[in-house]
Amino acid sequence: MVLRNCWKSRHKNSRGPAHRWVRPGTAALFWVCATQLVCGTGAVVGETKYVQKDAEFDVTYNDTVTSENQTIYAFNHTISRNKTEGVRVSVDVMQQQLESPILFVIRQKQAVMSFQVPLILRGLYQRKYPYKHIARTLCQPPTRAASETQYFFVDVSTLSSQGTNYLLRVSRVESFTLQTDKTFTFTASPSQPQFFKYVFPDGVDTVIVKVNSDMSFPCSVMSVQDIQCPVYDLDNNVAFIGMYQTMTKKGAITVQRKDYPSNSFYVVVVVKTEDEACGGPLRFYPLQPDELIDAGNRTKVLDVMVSPAINSEKYVIGMLFCLGIFFSFYLLTLLVTCIENKRMKRREMFQVPADMSPAETASLLGKNSDGKTPASPYEYGSFADNGSTLSSEAITDSVMSTDNYGYMERSLDSVARSRQESLSSVEEDDYDTLDDIDSDKNIVRTKKYLCVADLARKDKRILSKKYQIYFWNIATIAVFYALPVIQLVITYQTVVNVTGNQDICYYNFLCAHPLGALSAFNNILSNLGYVMLGFLFLLIVLKRDLDHKRALVRNELNALECGIPKHFGVYYAMGTALMMEGLLSACYHVCPNYTNFQFDTSFMYMIAGLCMLKLYQKRHPDINASAYTAYACLAAVIFFSVLGVVFGKGNTVFWIVFSVIHILATLLLSTQLYYMGRWRLDAGILRRIVYVIYTDCIRQCSGPMYIDRMVLLVMGNIVNWSLAAYGLIERPNDFASYLLAIAICNLLLYFAFYIIMKLRSGERIKCLPFVCILFTAVVWGFALYFFFQGLSTWQKTPAESREHNRDCILLSFFDDHDIWHFLSSIAMFGSFLVLLTMDDDLDTVQRDKIYVF
Template structure:
């Protein structure tokens, strides 16, 4: 009839709100819904039973598909006092579940018995005992009576027994600095309310347990309904983190407009997120797994965090430490300039001096002869014999002996250079013209001097080593920009999602500032930048002084001492500054995917220090910047591969160990023969010939004993490290690779010092103080480094077990102190390399040994 009327009125121009066919369709749908609803009511014939219920009373009832029970509760809600309400249900139903619906004024909470929670790979765990806390929305009235109802229903035709109990949670609101203990399980989560007291803007919420497992989750959520307090929804809102024995989250008042928040603790259904074992996989997709007893006893305490004054004190302390190095350097520079000024005045006005003092300044004895250098201990003299004790005694009486500096006239130095031969006697080699020109003959002498390996033009070498600085500056720019972009993205993701498992902080001492979650770990890296800049300024001063001496044709600058090339020093200072910047970027959000940011320039620093040590005595044959950085790039490449594939991968460790050993052998050959060997198809034939002639036929000893001792020790150390890596396969491959670099650097440095003293050279007071000071600081730094406040080799929950409170000014932790001390130690190590050969500044280069 409706359709007929619609057709009949199709040609009428009615101004109705909708076309006729739409009204017809809506009417049909309405009639269908009413028909279905009516038939359902008649078919079910369900009885609704409503009971006035009371708190702290256990109700044992039975529910079937034919009846529905509603429990009505009322309680008084006060604006000044918040009491929690907890609903606890127990039933042994196994097939048809019972549905419980709690209707409140501003929220509805529903759950079923058994409660099915899903774990990894969608495995199902049933729980027959469920307890949930009802959310408490804020009320504007001073006191208000609120009603809520608990509806119980099921579709099971058989009667199912259940127990229902509703009780008040007296300690629902947490008190500041007061510990509260409770028990939680996957089906019985707990949450509590905390209100910021007046004058407190930041608090730290600590949750602890004596039990490692079961794994649990702590969450900070705003005061709103519903509260997400189950394993499958706790990550939907707020900040959260997994935990085993420790958990801590810093909460700021500005993030919660209501000046209060919920502390939610949920026990997970499985322990894989906390590093626990993976339970068996069910045989059938619908199979239910017995969860067992997963109750966990925990305690929670909320404490005020530090205030703005502590932030200011921490920043002033950090800046004060490193600015003191600037002040100390400035004072030492002033004293040095004053000393040099007095010396120049005395030298320019010799009228007031005695004849002996004047002769001493001119570098001559009373008889007009040039004295031998007071630092030529054990050197070969012109006739192959050592210096006479008389010459040493006469030179030691000179007034400049305290400074290690001796002015020579052009004639005396020129005559000395002409009369001086190499450190090798004439009968040790064929006296042909080639000995002075052919580098293949020069570099194979048994006793080499610096003059033998400093034949290239100084300007060419200076440009060669300046490339180190420009290359590392270019690398720093292109490396740092994407790193900064990436860590900003990491921090944004943490702030938006609230997932505290992304970053491995020391949560018990992580002080936020702005968008940064752990500002103190970033601030403590400022030492690398400030001391790196200070080292660049010191090197710049030395560079300027040396260039001025070269311009005025100072013979000590031209003919004496270790050749001055500052390019590697500039590169070292830049690398130290970049280490600070990249370490700060890493600590914005430390985790295993960006750990190479913190170690990349550590590899470069170790490599540059070894190159600088080698360059001191081998300026002509040191590696070029392109070769050096290419090798360092390979090291960083293996570092990334090790982090990604190195965990338990046998093939990777075998390949790396073989490459490590082969690289050690190739480098040893390069160093032993001073680069005078060829890697070609005849290398194996030549090796067999050398072994036959030198080891089997006549069994002669090595020609270069000192170099052989160093290389044998180096091979023993590196082969041992390769074997350790292959056997143990450490998870932290980046630190393992860094340990290889540091061990080689320390070995070479120790060899250099021993050979320096063995060659009759001495270490001046400033360099000796730097060595002792640096060694002590390195010792303390390594102590704090190995405290291990967090580790990304484990799960975030396991890492938090190592978290500890701040130990310095309530602002810095052990790792921050490592940053302070290691930056100072690196700066001291650079000063050692810069000053350790200052005693040779007045020694001619043909009397300085190569080792």
């Protein structure tokens, strides 16, 4: 009756959160606890004796608890606004009573913490790990008073009838508040997590929380949480609130003041019960569903430091630096254009007299007086007339004869043919209307020595329409590809911001500068170079295209009969692909991870493929692949890229199939290139192969007819077969990079072959493309150095990826990968300029004197 009246009195007069302690299943316990608070230090309820003790800090209490003898420890401490001290409760249990564990309930202002000892933490597949040594830090409710005394109580109870001995110690954490730029060392384990408080100093709006350890394992989690109770500091609840990430040796989270109204936050570090989340070995399965597994020693020593992040001034400097670099290329291009225009005006001053005879005009075109060309097909870059030779550079200023506008007149047959050309739409197959066109193709394309004129027989309007499809197709692909990509990465970024899960995206967290909703603005900004330089390349191509069309309208002989045929559709596609590479790379870096890597690589494959197609088109304009065929092949490459990432890791069947397809594709392409497309893949292909081997290799033992082509194709097959063997043996984890390496190796091989054959054929490289080649090679070298620094990788777990994170190295804003973006965009732009200008020396050479290789 006395206890009942006491409880009623407490219930009537109590204010605050006393009744919030009562929860289903523990109502009787908390009723007793409340009774002890009011009715004295000891009481007996039924057969259970409850004892309350006034306890002190830094004193170890060695007691025994049973179902008949339970204890309440009362503590008090003084807190102030200007100083925050943590309070840590440590518990050790001598015996392991799994059936009836000891329950510890810590009641404090605005919060209740409870845990059982031994503490059972669950891992993967619900495996259970018991812990007998527990240490927890109490949260600190904020106070408005200058100084305030707060009370908290530790209730110890059990349902076991046998006595269980325990040790209880409550101590103050002197270094509970972290200091800016000061490292604090501590230890943590799954049952002994740690958290600390940080207060933003005046004038600092953004900080970086860095946690480091010399130990890769055990795996741990760092979290940043708002100042509130309770603090989620166990493996099974640390992901409930705030931002968090797994870590092995390194972890870093950027925190902004605007996200924390109290201008302070908790840094929580928890050691996980298992290491699978950090890429550690998968431990054995329990034999029984409820089997307990010894966790072993999972104590980890860590360092924590909070440093101010960059201010808004660094953002402005970084953006101006980025814009300044790429605008300088616009200025340099404008300067080179002005210089080139002045040179052209000077050349117009040295015009050929208007009354030049047809014989003299023909001599300048490299023809004899009877209109026939010289016999030698190897006089590249020069013109011959009756034994006299004039270099192309020497006659550049005098090759233009004048009409009313000072330009050379075309020959009468060329003018007549030009006037008879219809302006209506022409289909690509219109040139094949003659019955003997197929035999004509076979005769021309199987000659031992081919000239560009032999492979530039199609109507220029037909080819122009054919190659413009490259641009329109890639523009269509870009629109339909980019829109869902943008939508997806926005969703990824939203999920990261809402859930706080920093393991979703693979950033370089030590140099990830947020802006607005974006977590790593610097990685996105550095992709601006691809877009700006791609657009600049489009402008350069557009100027050349317009100049060429004006020359055609004026019936200039150089534009009609000389030089490599000018088709700009693939160039437009290359510039568009470079811009799209920048856009999609920026989208990828919004949230780089395993599922969206193809955003960053798809247009790299397209750029490599388009560059090879353009190189081949220069000397083979009539037989180059159509846009539909080219993009279908590139789509197949991207398809295999996705399959390789999803199924290629350790899958022997996939690597065998891919290697076989790689080798067969190489052989088919080699045959297509060697015979200039004059072969058929049909039922009789095996019979024809056997016949060729018998006649050429066994019966006559003759060498290859086209030696130069054979050298290229043999080298290409050696390289590709070697890459296929490497993939089959090593099975690289990064299949996307492996596939890109195949494309780049083939491009470099073909480009080197083109340069060598160009010089071997007596042609030369002008100053501008030569400077571009040297400049591009140097830039590519530096770019690849920064690329292979590997600041993060989605092939590993997020925690393992963070081990590669490093601080910013440029303007405290850009990291190594940002510099790769800068240099690679410049190198790609330079490579495009090399392709565009490499054959400018042939602009005054007749096409029947330009060798095909």
